[in-house]
Amino acid sequence: MKKFTNAGILLLLICWAAGCTKNPAGPEYRKEITIWGFLWGDRPVDREHAILITRTQPLDRVYTLGEAGVADAIVTLTDETLQESYHLTHTDDEPGFYYNENVRVRPNTTYTLTVRVDRETIWAATTVPPRLIQTTGLCPDAINPVYPKNLGYEKPIFVQTEDENRLILVDMFCNEPFERAEYIAPFHESWKYPSSQDEYDGGRNAEPRHIMALVPFRDLLSPEFGNRHAIFWYASMIVFYGSNTLTVSAIDDNYHHYLTDEHPHLSGGVEGGIGVFGSVYGEKYELAVRKAE
DSSP, X not given: OGGGTTHHHHHHHHHHHHSOOSSXXXXXXXXXXXXXXXXXXXXXXXXXXXXXXXXOOOTTSOOOHHHHBXXXXXXXXXXXXXXXXXXXXXXXXXXXXXXXXXXXXXXXXXXXXXXXXXXXXXXXXXXXXXOOEEEESSXXXXXXXXXXXXXXXXXXXXXXXXXXXXXXXXXXXXXXXXXXXXXXSOSSTTOOSOSSHHHHHTTTTOTTTEEEEEEEGGGGEEGGGTTEEEEOHHHHHOOBSEEEEEEEEEEOHHHHHHHHSSSGGGSBSXXXXXXXEEEXXXXXXXXXXXXXX
């Protein structure tokens, strides 16, 4: 479940934000239900796109997803247009990850998520973005070899959607551990590799390892390509050789607020709990960035 590789870090931050530290010797802890997940337009709600439901953990306890995951929730996803409801379930080996492979998410549709745990009810809603059609030399179903020959225009992604104001998220994440990470364009010949985890990702999967750009669709208009809407991801977003994952997607309001608001865990559309329940329409591309032969 690649999309949840950073879930532990996210939930640690949520735990920190949920417990105020009035007494430095004993931070207060507030037990809450958290939701972390996204519906992907025209994709099933399968294990890869599961909804993660957890309880916050005390700050003085070592965080483990096994302990935090909620295994006794009643989770219902409702298509508000068709007025059809579906139960999401989890497996014993992955407590907290709820899904139903028979549900296929429809674009331009509002879904509500209801989570019942003991006597608590947590609720959230999202409207899935319209289709984002992508045309590119990259293949979403295979690993793409990429050589840094032309940093300006190599393999752009052309996008089309019916909503001119829709926000487009471009997300680049390097999968290499910092011990193997090598800069494509180092500042100096003697500085080809990051010297520490903090230099690589700020200690929290941030830049330069993880680069995100959020831009309105209308601003992607490119006169140099016949006024098509283009994303030149290579020039500005890829920093390291090796394995990189590129995601290009249209996002909903919940995800937008989660990314940009001051208190993201309170801004992701979740009522009665914390976290984010959003939706996207997009593609992932696996890249193998190689040195020029």
